[in-house]
Amino acid sequence: MASITKHHGSWQYRVSYRDQNGKPKFISKSGFTTKKAASIAAAEVERKYHRGADLDQHNITLIEYWDRWLKLYKSGKHSRITEARYSTIRKQMVKYWGEDRELKSITKSDWQEFINQLGETRSKDTVGKLNGYVRSMVDAAVDDQIIYSNFTHNVVIAGNEGRTGVLKYLQVADLKKLLNYCVEFADYDQHIAYYLIATGALTGARYSEVLGLTWDNVDLDKRIVHIVRTWDYRYNSGFAPTKNKSSVRDIDITPELTDLLARLRREQREANLAQGYRDDKQLVSRSMRHNLMTSAAINKDLRLVERDLGISPAITFHGLRHTHVSYLIANHVDINYISKRLGHANTTITQTVYAHLLEDAREVQVQATLDALSQL
Template sequence: MASIYKRGNTWTANIFVIKDGKRRRKTKSGFKTKAQAKGWANEMEVAKQNNTLTLRSDMLFADFYDNWFVTFKAPTITKATSRWYLYVSKSIRNYFPKTKIEDVTRINFQSFLNSFGKTHGVNTARKMRTLIKQVAVAAIADGYISKDFTYRTNITGQEPKSADLKFLEEDDMKALADYISSKPLTIRAVTDMMIITALQSGARYAEIAGLEWPDVNFEKGFIRIETTWDQFYKEFKPTKTKSSIRNIDMPSSYMDELYDWHQLHPDTTFVFQGKNDIPPTSNAANKQLRRDLDDIGAIKIITFHGLRHTHASWLLAHDVDLHYVSERLGHSNTTITLNTYSHLLKTRRNSEIDKSISLLSNL
């Protein structure tokens, strides 16, 4: 039953509801007329009957998110995945430091997305909204809010770089391999060995960093990927997918060089062991790659992961079977390979153009 009364020059309405076994009150003041107060009270009564009535809370948006994460997500996800959730938590706390969960609206959440999109990629922004939407749904289920503030909000952000920028063309690929090979093993950087391994195998940074000497089969000429290295927590973890567990056949010239590398580092646990007896970080590998590419005057400056793209693109451009390339990369299926490497190297593209024109000319 609603309680409506006049306080000074305005009207106030109270709604009572049983919540968690206790009698709770929802109040709103400032109505200019009794009719307005009664109208609001009627709306709240309908919401109460539909179980959509929310009660005022002092819970901050950031605190609700953190509580939700600790209770529902942290026990079920990996440490690596949790870093993304913690990043979202920090973003929310920075933008909504004192905003209560019930005060988050579509307008101020859209403003948050707009601000985030100015300095981040559109894919990152999309992932951010998807995760926060889960929080909004949880807040509705727990009675903190009645509407989804992420509903029909728009993603903004910087578009991802062109696929052409993610891999080296054949000339630069060969120049990079030759340049690293010209450095004597006795003085060659560990990160250079990781770079040449990525170029020859197409393996990911974490897979290469996690290699131990028992994973190298010198007799049969392959490296075995069974685990990965988590550079943040400095521990081993499972591969990205079950399909990522694989043997990667390597050129004999590479295996011969790796054998000599082993002779120079017979007591290391990791194949590529840096300071503090652990593998170099991805940041260190990226810095070394940039130096190498600068030294050879490469047209493109790519990241360490771009070496994986270079490896796959080069094989596909030279008509290596798609299924084999997919298995070599550790993809779950060929669809992933096709979607990722739909582009081809420039020389292959020009060749396909000439071939197509020639065929069409003979119709």
């Protein structure tokens, strides 16, 4: 039941209801310029109540709902790296909106102003990710009938280009030098990093995926590597899920990489037998000292090899993934296959990340087409 009253020159409503435990409660709001406006707002609150909305959340703040949404849908369901982002996003929202800003009071224009301010000091990629996480939260708020529409939809993502448009990868000649070096000098005792570097370059797998490989997921007979999990090398907490569902995939490997992995398995088994050591996880990347290389360690070894080979500019292990794609695109491999090989959810992601490489390949094809037509 709603009551409409005038107070200090403006109109207000008061809606009485019972919560989910049957306890009497009320919601009130003032500041309406007309009695009709207050009545319409009160009627909407009553409509929500009769449709099953939880009115206890009606005045919930942005931060309160964010915390509740995380607890219900996200906490404990993702990697520690991903969950750390939630804390960072929360800090940014508290800094701008404060702790008390009601969720229902935020308009699309308000949110655009927030996005614009973030973009002054951050990359578009960072701002876009934040907006994407909050969009999912606000979708839930719409479903909970707290608000009517999602104020994050179709905002203009602000920010500088950062490093998103710059992909570092090796030219073909340098890639060949790197692979030849790794194959020649890979050694389980001293240089297991070379095995991992070659694996990354020839599969395009992420470093966490390479570390997460176990021997039962390396089919040397069929020459297939099954990516089914990753290894949390940042926190060293063990196996972790892949980045997303599409990252679970099979990667066909070359005879050369097959031989190299067979060599690693043989050396690893011989060393374990001599040491009386048994790895219950059967990790491909387990070293002679029974540990796994950190990201910093593998990148240090990679830089040393690049320096010895005169490769410049140097790349990181993740640059091997870009190099892998670059080589496939240059050799006209179908983008759909490349996307699946990388574990991307769809080709749009691949095309976005590697747009400039695809454009270079397109220009080559354009010239080849024109040359062919000119011969008619």
